[in-house]
Amino acid sequence: MTVSRFxxxxxxxxxxxxxxxxxxxxEDAGGFGADGAGGIAGSVSDPTSPAYFNQTVGDRVLFAxxxxxxxxxxxxxxxxxxxWLAQNPDYSALIEGHADxxxxxxxxxxxxxxxxxxxxxxLVTRGVxxxxxxxxxxxxxxxxxxxxxESCYAQNRRSVTVLAAGAGV
Amino acid sequence: MKWxxxxxxxxxxxxxxxxxRSGPLRIEITEGVIEPVPIAVAPFIAxxxxxxxxxxxxxxxxSADLTGTGLFRDIPQSAYISQVTDFDAQVQYPDWRAxxxxxxxxxxxxxxxxxxxxxKFRLFDIFSGQPLGEGLQFAGGTDSWRRVAxxxxxxxxxxxxGEDGYFDSRVVYVxxxxxxxxxxxxxxxxxxxxANVQFLSDNASIVLAPRFSPTGDRVLFTxxxxxxxxxxxxSVGTVVKRQLDVQAEGMTFAPRYAPNGxxxxxxxxxxxxxxxxxxxxxxxxxxxxxxxxxxxxxPSFSPDGSRIVFESDRSGSQQIYTMSMDGGEPTRISFGQGxxxxxxxxxxxxxxxxxxxxxxxxxxxxxxxxxxxERLLTASFLDEGPTWAPNGRVLMFTRExxxxxxxxxxxxxxxxxxxLKRVPTATAASDPAWSPLLP
Numbered sequence: 001m002t003v004s005r006f007x008x009x010x011x012x013x014x015x016x017x018x019x020x021x022x023x024x025x026x027e028d029a030g031g032f033g034a035d036g037a038g039g040i041a042g043s044v045s046d047p048t049s050p051a052y053f054n055q056t057v058g059d060r061v062l063f064a065x066x067x068x069x070x071x072x073x074x075x076x077x078x079x080x081x082x083x084w085l086a087q088n089p090d091y092s093a094l095i096e097g098h099a100d101x102x103x104x105x106x107x108x109x110x111x112x113x114x115x116x117x118x119x120x121x122x123l124v125t126r127g128v129x130x131x132x133x134x135x136x137x138x139x140x141x142x143x144x145x146x147x148x149x150e151s152c153y154a155q156n157r158r159s160v161t162v163l164a165a166g167a168g169v
Numbered sequence: 170m171k172w173x174x175x176x177x178x179x180x181x182x183x184x185x186x187x188x189x190r191s192g193p194l195r196i197e198i199t200e201g202v203i204e205p206v207p208i209a210v211a212p213f214i215a216x217x218x219x220x221x222x223x224x225x226x227x228x229x230x231x232s233a234d235l236t237g238t239g240l241f242r243d244i245p246q247s248a249y250i251s252q253v254t255d256f257d258a259q260v261q262y263p264d265w266r267a268x269x270x271x272x273x274x275x276x277x278x279x280x281x282x283x284x285x286x287x288x289k290f291r292l293f294d295i296f297s298g299q300p301l302g303e304g305l306q307f308a309g310g311t312d313s314w315r316r317v318a319x320x321x322x323x324x325x326x327x328x329x330x331g332e333d334g335y336f337d338s339r340v341v342y343v344x345x346x347x348x349x350x351x352x353x354x355x356x357x358x359x360x361x362x363x364a365n366v367q368f369l370s371d372n373a374s375i376v377l378a379p380r381f382s383p384t385g386d387r388v389l390f391t392x393x394x395x396x397x398x399x400x401x402x403x404s405v406g407t408v409v410k411r412q413l414d415v416q417a418e419g420m421t422f423a424p425r426y427a428p429n430g431x432x433x434x435x436x437x438x439x440x441x442x443x444x445x446x447x448x449x450x451x452x453x454x455x456x457x458x459x460x461x462x463x464x465x466x467x468p469s470f471s472p473d474g475s476r477i478v479f480e481s482d483r484s485g486s487q488q489i490y491t492m493s494m495d496g497g498e499p500t501r502i503s504f505g506q507g508x509x510x511x512x513x514x515x516x517x518x519x520x521x522x523x524x525x526x527x528x529x530x531x532x533x534x535x536x537x538x539x540x541x542x543e544r545l546l547t548a549s550f551l552d553e554g555p556t557w558a559p560n561g562r563v564l565m566f567t568r569e570x571x572x573x574x575x576x577x578x579x580x581x582x583x584x585x586x587x588x589l590k591r592v593p594t595a596t597a598a599s600d601p602a603w604s605p606l607l608p
Contacts, residue, residue: 113443
C-alpha cells in the first residue's frame with residue numbers, strides 16, 4: 001500500500017496528465033480510499049485535497065444485499081462527489097465495486113461491477129465526464145471488515161471512489 | 170514422464186475354493202456404501218534391499234488412496250494369519266477369508282541398478298477364491314514412486330468398483346496467506362492427496378479460479394496483474410503465461426476450456442453488464458454467447474462440447490441454465506429454494522454439480538443435467554466452487570470458516586454425500602480444480 005500511495009502522490013506532484021502506470025489502478029490502489037488515507041494525500045482541512053474528498057465528501061456508498069440500487073443517502077454522497085470532481089478537474093477516479101462474502105466468487109465479481117457501474121452512471125448524470133471515470137470490481141476479494149455478520153457485511157457491500165491524478169481521457 | 174506397462178504377469182489358473190457370492194467382488198459407488206469393505210493391502214515385498222523404503226512408502230500410499238475413498242478398510246497386518254513373503258506364492262484364501270478380507274493386494278518392488286523403480290501388484294477376490302484381473306507391473310524413475318503407487322491403487326479401485334480411478338491426478342488451486350482484509354493469493358498445484366506442492370505464480374496480484382485444460386498441461390485463471398481482472402493461460406510445465414482477450418477496458422473472468430482444449434468460455438463485463446463469451450485460442454476470435462442485461466457467468470461445457478451450463482440472475486436471482494455451445498435461448502434447470510451458482514458439468518456427462526445458497530447456508534449439490542434429482546451433499550457457513558474428480562464420482566470444493574479469523578480450506582465429498590473430508594494443505598487454500606487422470 002505504501003508503494004501505491006507514494007506513486008499516486010508522485011503523480012499528483014508531477015501533475016502528469018496520464019499517470020496510467022499499474023500502480024495507479026493496481027490492486028492496492030484501493031487502499032488509498034479504503035483507509036481514508038489520513039495525511040498522505042494532503043490535509044483534510046484543504047478542500048482540494050484527496051483527504052478531504054475521502055473523509056469529508058465521503059468516498060464510498062453502501063448497498064443492500066444483492067442490490068446495486070443507490071439509496072437517497074448514497075445519491076447525496078455522490079452529488080457531493082460530483083461537485084468535488086467538478087471543482088477539481090485535475091483528478092480522475094477509479095470506482096471500485098465490492099461485495100460481502102455471502103456469495104459465490106464469480107457472481108460477486110459481476111455484482112461488484114454492477115455496483116461500480118451504478119455509481120459511474122450516476123456521477124455522469126451529475127456532469128462528470130465519462131472519460132474521468134473507470135470501474136473495477138473486486139467481488140468479495142477485498143473486505144474492509146472481517147467479521148461474519150451483517151455489521152461487517154453492510155460495510156463490505158460498497159463502492160469506493162478512488163481518486164487518481166490526471167484528468168482522464 | 171514415460172510410463173511403461175512392462176508386462177502382464179502370468180498366474181497359474183486359480184483353484185476356486187469356495188463360492189459364497191454369486192459373482193465377483195463389486196462395489197457400486199452410487200449406492201452409497203455404508204460400511205467400508207475390509208481388504209488387505211499386504212506390505213509390498215522389496216525384491217532387493219535398495220527397494221526397502223520404496224516398498225514401504227508405496228504400500229502406504231496404495232492403502233491411503235483406497236481407504237481415503239471411504240469404500241475400503243485396510244485390515245492391519247497384525248491381524249493377518251498368513252504373511253505374504255513371496256509375490257508369486259499361492260494365496261492361502263482360507264487365511265484371508267478367516268479375517269474377513271474381501272480382497273487382497275499383493276505387491277513387489279524392485280530398484281534396478283540403473284535407478285529404475287519397478288512395482289508390480291496382483292489383486293485377489295478372496296471370497297471367489299480367484300484373482301481379480303491380471304497382475305500388472307509399472308516402471309518409472311525413483312522420483313515417481315508416488316505416481317507408481319497411485320496407478321496401482323487406481324487399478325485396484327477400478328477393478329472392484331467398475332469405475333475409472335482418480336488417484337493419479339493433480340489439483341490446481343489458490344494458496345491463501347495473510348489476514349482476511351489483506352489476503353495474498355498465489356496459484357499452486359499438488360497431487361490430488363496434497364503431496365508435491367509447487368507454486369505457479371507469486372502473490373503480488375490477486376489470482377482466482379484456475380482451471381485445467383482437458384490434457385492437464387495448461388491452466389486458465391483470472392489475475393488482477395494489470396490492475397483489472399483479466400483471463401490468462403499458463404503452461405504447467407514452463408510456468409509461462411499469456412493474457413487472453415486483451416483489451417484496454419472491461420474485465421474478463423471465470424474462464425473454462427471446452428473439451429477440445431482450443432476454445433475457452435468466460436465472462437466479460439462491459440458497462441456493468443456481465444455476459445458469456447467464447448474465445449478461439451488459435452485465431453483469437455471472440456464470440457458473444459449471451460446478451461441479456463442480467464449477470465451471466467460461471468460457464469462450463471458438457472463433456473461432448475455441445476452444451477454450456479452457466480448461472481444467470483435474469484429471473485431476479487442466481488439460477489442455473491443450459492444453452493447450446495453457440496449460444497441461443499437458454500433453458501433454466503434449477504427451481505428449488507435459494508440461489509444456485511458455479512455449475513460444473515460432470516466429466517461423465519451424467520450430473521451437474523453446483524453451489525447452492527439458501528437460508529444463510531451454503532451447499533454443494535448435484536442434479537441431473539435437466540435439473541431433476543437435485544441432491545445436496547454438504548452444508549456449512551460457506552461451501553462453494555465444486556470440481557469433479559476425473560471419474561465423476563467425487564467432488565472437491567472450497568469450505569471457508571466464519572469470522573475474523575475465517576479461512577478457506579479444500580474439502581472433498583463423494584456424489585452420494587458420504588466421505589466428507591478435508592484435503593490436506595499446508596496453508597489456507599481455495600478454488601480447487603481437479604485435473605484429468607494423468608497420462
